[in-house]
Amino acid sequence: MIEHSTVQSFVDQFSEIKSRLPGEQLDWLTPLRDLGIARFGQLGMPTTRLETWKYTKLQPFDDTAFKPVSEIIRENQPQQSSSIFPEDADVFRLVFSNGYLDGALSNVRELPAGLTVQTLAQAMDSNPEWLQAKLCREHNGESEALVALNAAMMESGYVIHVAQGAKIEKPVEVIFMGGITSKPVAHHPRNLVVLEEGSEVTLVKNNIGFGVGPYLSNTVTDIEIADGAKLRHYKVQAETLEAVHLSTINVEIGADSLYEYFGLSIGGRLSRTEISAHLNGSGGHCSINGSYLMRGSEHCDYTTVIEHHVPDTTCSEVFKGVLDDDSRGVFQGKIIVHKDAQRTDGRQLSKALLLSNKAEMDAKPELEIYADDVKCAHGATTGQLDETSLFYLRSRGIPEAQARNLLIQSFLGEALEQVSDEKIRSLLMDRIFDWLPAQCYRADEWTSE
Amino acid sequence: MLEIKNLHASIGGKEILRGINLTVNAGEIHAIMGPNGSGKSTLSYIIAGRDGYDVTEGEILLDGKDLTALAPEDRAAEGVFLGFQYPVEIPGVPNTTFLKEALNSIRRHNGEDELDAMQFVKMVRQKTKELGISDDMLKRAVNVGFSGGEKKRNEILQMAVLNPRLAILDETDSGLDIDALKIVAEGVNKLRSPDRATLVITHYQRLLDHIVPDHVHVLAHGKIRRSGGKELAMELEAKGYAEFDEAAA
Numbered sequence: 001m002i003e004h005s006t007v008q009s010f011v012d013q014f015s016e017i018k019s020r021l022p023g024e025q026l027d028w029l030t031p032l033r034d035l036g037i038a039r040f041g042q043l044g045m046p047t048t049r050l051e052t053w054k055y056t057k058l059q060p061f062d063d064t065a066f067k068p069v070s071e072i073i074r075e076n077q078p079q080q081s082s083s084i085f086p087e088d089a090d091v092f093r094l095v096f097s098n099g100y101l102d103g104a105l106s107n108v109r110e111l112p113a114g115l116t117v118q119t120l121a122q123a124m125d126s127n128p129e130w131l132q133a134k135l136c137r138e139h140n141g142e143s144e145a146l147v148a149l150n151a152a153m154m155e156s157g158y159v160i161h162v163a164q165g166a167k168i169e170k171p172v173e174v175i176f177m178g179g180i181t182s183k184p185v186a187h188h189p190r191n192l193v194v195l196e197e198g199s200e201v202t203l204v205k206n207n208i209g210f211g212v213g214p215y216l217s218n219t220v221t222d223i224e225i226a227d228g229a230k231l232r233h234y235k236v237q238a239e240t241l242e243a244v245h246l247s248t249i250n251v252e253i254g255a256d257s258l259y260e261y262f263g264l265s266i267g268g269r270l271s272r273t274e275i276s277a278h279l280n281g282s283g284g285h286c287s288i289n290g291s292y293l294m295r296g297s298e299h300c301d302y303t304t305v306i307e308h309h310v311p312d313t314t315c316s317e318v319f320k321g322v323l324d325d326d327s328r329g330v331f332q333g334k335i336i337v338h339k340d341a342q343r344t345d346g347r348q349l350s351k352a353l354l355l356s357n358k359a360e361m362d363a364k365p366e367l368e369i370y371a372d373d374v375k376c377a378h379g380a381t382t383g384q385l386d387e388t389s390l391f392y393l394r395s396r397g398i399p400e401a402q403a404r405n406l407l408i409q410s411f412l413g414e415a416l417e418q419v420s421d422e423k424i425r426s427l428l429m430d431r432i433f434d435w436l437p438a439q440c441y442r443a444d445e446w447t448s449e
Numbered sequence: 450m451l452e453i454k455n456l457h458a459s460i461g462g463k464e465i466l467r468g469i470n471l472t473v474n475a476g477e478i479h480a481i482m483g484p485n486g487s488g489k490s491t492l493s494y495i496i497a498g499r500d501g502y503d504v505t506e507g508e509i510l511l512d513g514k515d516l517t518a519l520a521p522e523d524r525a526a527e528g529v530f531l532g533f534q535y536p537v538e539i540p541g542v543p544n545t546t547f548l549k550e551a552l553n554s555i556r557r558h559n560g561e562d563e564l565d566a567m568q569f570v571k572m573v574r575q576k577t578k579e580l581g582i583s584d585d586m587l588k589r590a591v592n593v594g595f596s597g598g599e600k601k602r603n604e605i606l607q608m609a610v611l612n613p614r615l616a617i618l619d620e621t622d623s624g625l626d627i628d629a630l631k632i633v634a635e636g637v638n639k640l641r642s643p644d645r646a647t648l649v650i651t652h653y654q655r656l657l658d659h660i661v662p663d664h665v666h667v668l669a670h671g672k673i674r675r676s677g678g679k680e681l682a683m684e685l686e687a688k689g690y691a692e693f694d695e696a697a698a
Contacts, residue, residue: 387500392537395497396551396607397525397558406542406550410590413541 007044009065011037014152017068021155022121028132029124036151043145050142055330055362056272056301058244066186066216066244068153069098082208083173084236084427091204092117095175098215099156099187105175114166114199116159120190123159131159134192134222141305143248143274150188150220150248157189157219162199162229171202171424176219179211179240191221195229195257202232202421209240209267216244227254227281233261234424236431239268241296247273253313255281262419263290264428265300266435272301272330279306279313279341289318289418293435294327294359301330308341308371315345320415321352322408323359324437331380334366341371348378353385353411355404405436450475450646451496451615456507458495465491467671468507473615473664476643480657480682481650483668484690489650490534492668493619496648497531498524511615525551526558528614532604534623539591544603547591548573548610555611576609580636598629605636616640617648622656634659654686669693 014037023029046053085091094117095105101119108117123131139147158174176189193203207217217239225231239245245268253259263273277286292300306315321329331350352361363380385407393403412432419425456469465488473479483489495502496509498521509516516524539547553563564572577584582602592600601621608616618637622630637660641647649660657665657679665681666673667690674693675681 386537389537389539391497391499391521392533393539393547393551394521395499395525395529395531396547396611397522397555398547398550399522399554400520402550402554403522406539406547410539410541 007041010149010153011041013068017153021153023124023128026124026128026132028136032136033152036148036153039148040145040152043148046143046145052142052274052303052332055328055332056270056299058270066184066214068155069100069185069187082175082177082206084204084206084431085171085173091170092172093175094119094158094173095177096156096189097177098180098185099176099189101156102177112166112168112170114163115168115172115201116161117172118159120154120157120159120192123192131192134194134224135190137222139220139248139250141276146218146246147220147248150190150218153186153188153218154190154220155188157191159192160194160201160203162195162201164196165198166196167199168201171204173204173206175206175208176217178207178209178215178217178243179213181211182213184214184216186216186218189217189219191219193221193223193231193233195225195231197226197254198228199226200230202424203234204424205233205235207235207237207239207245209238209243211240212242214242214244214269215240217246219247221247221249223249223251223259225251225253225257225259228256229254230258231260232421233259234419234421234428235261235263235273236428237263237265237268237271237273238431239271241267241269241298243268243271245271247271249273249275251275251277251286253277253279253281253284253286256283257281258284259286259288260418260420261286261288261290262415262428263292263302264431265290265292265294266431268298268300270299272303274303275305277304277306277315279308279315280310282310282312285314287316287418289415291319291412291415291432292321292329293432294321294329295324296327297325298327299330300328301332303330303332305334305336306346307336307338308344308346309338310340311342311344313341313344315347316418317348317350318415318418319350320412321361322355322411323352323361324355326356326358328360328362330362332364332366333378334368335376335378337367337369337371337374337376339370342373344371344374344376346374346376349414350380351411351414352382353408354382355385401437408436450512451648452508452510453496454508454510456492456495456509457505458491459503459505460491460501464505465502465671466495469668469671469673471666471673473646473648475646477663478641478647478649478660479664479666480662481648481666481668482652482654482682482685484693485652487669488671489652489668490619493531493617493648493650496524496615496617497521497529522554523558525611525613526555530608530611530613530616532601532608532616532618532621534620536592536600536604538593538595540593542591543588544591545570545573545587548587548607551607552610573610576606580606580609580639582606596629597624598626598632601625601629601633602636605633605640609636609640613645615646615648617650619650620652621649622651622653630656631659654682657682667693
C-alpha cells in the first residue's frame with residue numbers, strides 16, 4: 001500500500017513539526033492546521049480515479065519520503081537569485097529557498113505607498129485577523145486534499161496587498177528556489193494576493209530548481225481582485241528533472257477588473273497547475289494562458305476552471321505546448337457559464353506540438369453552459385511540425401535543427417502574444433530560447449525595429 | 450551549370466520521373482511546360498531535395514557536383530533556390546529574421562563570415578529598393594496576410610538576397626492576376642544574370658510572354674518529350690498538350 005504510506009508519512013511529519021510551524025500563537029491557526037491534516041488523512045493523495053486527475057498520476061512519487069525543511073539549506077545554493085529580470089532591473093523581489101525567506105537575496109525595501117509585500121509568517125505576526133479571514137476560505141474540488149495538506153503544513157509563502165487605487169509600476173518578483181540539497185525535501189507555500197478596488201500590480205513568480213535530489217512543492221495561492229483592479233500574474237516554472245511541482249490557484253475577480261495569467265513551464269518531472277477563476281462582477285475579464293515545453297519523461301498538467309457567475313463577463317484562454325521525447329502534456333479547460341451569466345463571451349484554445357512519436361498529449365476542453373445568451377468557443381488540436389513549412393525553411397539554407405526551432409517559436413507565438421507586458425513577454429521568450437535545442441535567431445529579434 | 454542525367458524518381462513505389470535529361474547553362478532561362486500531373490512540380494521538389502521522393506536512378510549535377518544525396522539546406526548552400534508555387538506562411542517569424550537566418554546559414558556553410566545586423570539590413574534594403582518592394586514587407590511575419598502577388602514577390606526578394614546559382618520557379622504564375630504577374634516577371638528579369646541558370650516551370654504560356662525563355666521543354670509522363678525555342682510555347686498555347694497524351698507518348 002504505497003499510497004497509504006505516503007499519506008501516513010505526511011501525517012507523521014505533521015505531528016513532528018507542528019510546534020515549529022509559524023503562527024503557533026494564533027488560536028485560529030492550530031485548529032485550521034489540525035483540520036487540514038485530518039482532511040488530508042481522510043482523502044489521501046489525489047489518484048487517477050478522480051476525474052480531473054485522470055491523466056496525472058502522483059503515485060510514482062509516493063515512495064519518496066519528502067521531508068519538511070526545518071532550516072534554510074545552503075548546500076549547492078547559487079549566489080545569484082535566478083531572477084528572470086536582468087541584473088540591473090528595478091523590481092521588488094522576495095526570494096525563498098526551499099520555502100524559507102532568503103533576506104539577503106530579497107529586495108522589498110522602500111515599497112511605494114499602498115503596496116505591502118510580506119512573507120506569510122510576517123503577516124501572521126502583523127495582521128493576524130485579516131489573514132484569518134483570507135486563509136479560512138474553503139477550497140472544494142478534487143484537489144482539496146492538496147489544499148488541506150498545504151493548510152496543515154504551510155510554513156511560508158508570500159502575502160501581497162495593494163491598497164485601494166494604488167497602481168504599482170514596478171513588478172513584484174517572487175522566486176522559489178527548490179532542491180539545493182540531495183535530500184528529498186518538501187515545502188508547502190501558501191500565498192495570498194489581494195488587490196483592493198482600482199489597484200494594479202504585476203506579479204512574476206519564478207519557480208526554479210537546483211541540485212540533483214527530488215523535491216516536492218505543494219503551493220496554494222489565493223487571489224482576490226476587487227472591482228476595477230488589475231492583476232498581471234506571470235509564472236515561470238523551471239524545476240529540475242526530479243521535481244514534483246503542484247500548484248493550486250484560486251482567483252476571485254470583481255466587476256470591471258482584470259486577471260491576466262501566463263504560465264511558462266519549461267522544467268519539472270511532474271507538474272500540475274490548477275487554476276480556478278471566478279468572475280463575480282459584470283465587466284470582469286480573465287485571460288489565462290500558458291506554454292509548456294517538455295522533454296525527457298517530464299509531465300506537465302494545466303487544469304483550469306473558469307466560472308462566469310454574473311452577466312457580461314469575458315474570458316480567454318490560449319495554451320500551447322511543445323512535447324519532445326517521452327514527455328506528456330495535459331490540458332483540461334472547463335468554462336462554466338452559470339444561469340445568470342448572460343452575455344458571457346468565452347474563448348479557449350489548446351494546441352500541442354509533438355516533436356516525437358513517443359510524446360503524448362491529453363486535451364480535454366469542456367463547456368458547461370446554463371445561460372442562453374452566450375458566446376463560447378473552444379478548440380483543441382495536437383499535431384506535428386508541418387512538413388511543408390520545414391522544407392520551405394530548409395530549402396532556403398536553414399539547417400533542420402534551426403528550422404525546427406523557428407517553427408516552434410512560430411507555434412508558441414500565439415500564446416505569448418497574450419502577455420500584455422511587452423518587456424516581460426521578451427523575458428519569457430529568453431527562457432523559451434534557452435530551452436530550444438539548437439541555436440538560431442530569435443523570431444522576435446526584429447519586431448521592435 | 451545544371452545537368453540532369455537519366456533521372457528516375459518515384460513516390461511510394463510509383464514512378465513519376467522516367468529518365469529526365471536536361472542541361473541548363475549559366476545565363477540561360479529554360480521553361481518546363483507540361484500538362485497537370487506530368488511531374489513538373491515533382492522535378493522541382495526533387496532538385497531542391499524534398500523528403501518523400503526516391504531517386505532510383507540518375508544524377509542531378511550542379512557545377513559538376515551531384516546533389517542527390519544532399520539535404521535541402523546543403524543544396525541551398527550549393528546554390529539551389531526553389532520559388533514555391535504556394536509559399537508557406539510562418540506566423541510570428543518576421544521576414545527579416547527568416548532571411549537573415551537563411552543567408553547566414555548559407556554563408557556559414559560556405560565558410561564565409563556572417564553578416565551582422567547592420568550589414569544585413571543595409572543589404573536587404575538595397576535589394577528591396579532594386580526590386581521596388583516596400584520595406585514594410587520585411588517587418589511582417591513570413592507570408593502571413595500577404596496577397597498572392599506579395600507572396601510571389603517575397604519569393605523573388607528571397608532569391609535576390611540568397612543570390613542562387615540555380616533558380617527554379619515553380620508555377621510562379623499560379624494565383625496571380627496579370628498585373629501581379631507582370632511585377633513578379635519584372636523581378637525575375639531584373640535578377641537575370643550570366644552566372645545564374647534559371648528553370649521556369651509553368652502550365653501556361655502567358656508567363657513566358659514576360660519571362661522570355663531561351664529553351665522550352667515539354668514534360669509529360671515523366672519524360673521530356675520535346676524541346677525547342679520560345680516558339681514551342683506558342684505552339685503549345687495554340688494546340689494544347691493533346692499530342693503528349695499517354696497514347697502519343
